[in-house]
Amino acid sequence: MAKKLLPQERDQALQSLPEWRHDEADQCISREFRFRDFSQAFGFMARVALLAEKAGHHPDWSNSYNRVRISLTTHDAGGLSQKDVDLAGSIDGLLPASVEIPSAG
Ligand SMILES: C[C@H](O)[C@H](O)[C@H]1CNC2=NC(N)=NC(=O)C2=N1
Numbered sequence: 001m002a003k004k005l006l007p008q009e010r011d012q013a014l015q016s017l018p019e020w021r022h023d024e025a026d027q028c029i030s031r032e033f034r035f036r037d038f039s040q041a042f043g044f045m046a047r048v049a050l051l052a053e054k055a056g057h058h059p060d061w062s063n064s065y066n067r068v069r070i071s072l073t074t075h076d077a078g079g080l081s082q083k084d085v086d087l088a089g090s091i092d093g094l095l096p097a098s099v100e101i102p103s104a105g
Contacts, residue, residue, distance in 0.1 A: 002074045002081035013085040020088050027080055028060070028073035029088060033095075035066045044068060044094060051090050057083040059091075 005013065014022055020029040035041040045061070045068055052058045060071045072088055074081035 002077045002083050004074070004077040004079040004081055005085075010080050013082070017085065017088050017092070019092065022080075023071075026071070026073065027078070028071045029080065029084060030069065030071040031088070031091075033068045033070070035068070038065050041066050041068050047094050048091055051087065051094070055083065055087050055090070057087050059087070 010022070014020065014029065017029065020031045022029050033041070033044065035044060041063060045063060048059065048061075048070070057072075057074070060073070062069045070091065072084040073079065074083055
């Protein structure tokens with residue numbers, strides 16, 4: 001059972017995830033990725049899926065052609081836990097510098 005992060009814990013953790021947006025209402029963090037084409041986007045999703053299985057922690061996500069939107073929350077904790085922060089960091093680690101990253105906001 002993952003422990004829900006306290007607000008100050010959450011805010012500190014998010015400092016290491018500058019590309020992720022915190023959604024207060026839905027108590028999740030999310031990020032949109034844009035790739036060259038569907039093939040690159042789907043390859044990314046396949047790698048994220050393997051990370052999620054290894055972590056035992058899974059994203060809520062959607063894909064439209066070359067765009068992948070990922071939201072992370074811990075359903076068991078009813079909000080953000082360290083598992084979300086860790087998985088977001090692992091997902092960021094998959095990105096080659098060459099991937100277009102839309103500006104935040
Ligand atoms: C039994 C299994 O480990 C749990 O149901 C895991 C699976 N993946 C999960 N993923 C997410 N995002 N939140 C959870 O609470 C969660 N629980």
